[in-house]
Amino acid sequence: MVIRGAGRLTAAAVGVAVTVATAVGLVLTPSSAKVEPAMVADPGPPEVTISIALGGATHGYVNPDVALAQGGTLTIANGDGVLHTVTSDALGTSGDPLFGFSVPARTTRSFALPSLAGGAYGFYCVFHPGMRGTLTVIGGPVGEVPAPPSFDQALRIPKVLSGDHITIPMKKADVRIMADGPKTTMWTYGGSYPGPTIERRAGQQTKVTFVHKLPKDAGSMTVHHHGGHQSSADDGQPTKHLIEKGAKRTYTYALRDAGKPAPAAFNFYHDHRMHVTARNNWRGLQGMFLITDPKEKKLGLPTGKYDVPLHFSDRSFTASNQLSDPFGHAAHSGHGGMPGWMTGEHAPPNDATVGQRILVNGQYAPYLTVKPGLYRLRLLNASLFSAYDFALSDGSAFTQVGTGSGLLPAPVTRQDVLLGPAQRADVVVDFRGKAGQDVLLSTIPRSDSTGTGSRNAALMQFRVRGTTSQKARVPGKLRPLAPLKGVPGKVSKTWTFDLSEMHSGGQHGSFWSINGKMFKASRMDHKVRMNSVEKWKLRNTSDMTHYVHLHQEQWHTLSRDGDEPPPWEQGLEDTWRLDPGEEVVVAARFTDFPGVFMLHCHMLDHEDHGMMAQFEIVR
Structure with a gap:
């Protein structure tokens, strides 16, 4: 299921391909999947309207508590300037939400309520979890009811490749995603989803050859080592140095910075082709990249089987377990010389691709049998749009020891860990004293701001035995973070992330912008002198959260909204959450490689739809 406009999903529509907006698939813990009985004689109103006014993300639904007769009609009047949803907290026996509707900005749509048993059903907006309400279905006990989740397949750990020259074919393959039914045909790195994990020691030059064996209609490909420090030609340029069908290309990763081994890091690699980055990642072109440092062994952190990489993503499937295609509408030609994606109901800001099922290492609802000890979990959010606020069902805290870009100066205790697209966290979980227990790793709706929300789902089960x-x-x-010397007092460059409009030939279009401009490969947005240090300000003036990724360097976070960054942002970083109105100031030294590099929102529809810029490092 893909949120890209209006639509509906019932429990009977399990796995049906949906290319318009539908409910986000939520898997709840058994304790949260409750509906209060509502046995009354009054048949209830046959129609009801839920209204959303301007500023709904902040102020919530105008009328959050409504009642409706079984099988009645629910109308959603969205007077706000952004997409909103009305999504059930509870799931049915199929694993899908009991109801879920989304409506684009400044639009009113009506939906037939699916057959639900009488009761009170909590709902919320997927993108703004502070928006919550209750729908009371008036009627008898006959109809769909909430159901607890089940975990039916053991977690897969992707194959590890560790040679100094690795070859990975890009090819179609059938992958076991769901526990039952047919396998899913995907575009893959090496025949699996996610692809094999590349594991190399810091400072060891690594060559990776990607061979393009995908179908002809896939077009040319490019591969980005996210979090890496490499030459411009090896960075995965979106429009240059491409891999054509039947060809191959070797990328060279020095895994060094300024003459020294790069920090140990938990990175990943993925397709970065302009205008189809979201499509290619959706179809499976993702894999993890782990850079290790033998010095870390002295710290005593969990290793070996106690060190588990976890890749989180969301996808939607047809009834035969095949991927849905949420990108078909983007092919139309548009109007007034505009690309098709700039106009119509799927144009920004209604271009969020959200999958119905949340996968862990490419599997839906897996379990992992663990010992009653300490486990190091490497958490990667590889989704196109969804954010996850990770929490444990027994109330235990995480001990965060690092970001994706390396270890923190000191561990940080966190009750939950919010990660947006492309963000990573290195955490330790303590299972000691829990032998015989089952602990769920879940994502919960974030409650710390009115920014774009996080999903609500139980992701996987740990069986402590x-x-x-x-x-x-x-x-x-x-790992102490060495101070960055030579940081200038003034900001060298401000990057402003927003939604912009275009008028051409009597037509109106919208696009995601940086400094008011849509990405253009022939335009250089900023030049930086080699070996200099610059301070950049990242600003979000839109009504939606963005997760901003800066390529290439070791980035230090100097401040968030004028204050010292929180302790989990005081290590190196490459991707930052920017809620509406937020500002983050970062700095880096530009070393080793001249050439062109990218910065963009890592909500991949936003990147494809204009929110990308480029800077050039010059000698």
């Missing part, structure tokens, strides 16, 4: 003599620990100090 057996015994262990493990001696791992989390030390009080991890």
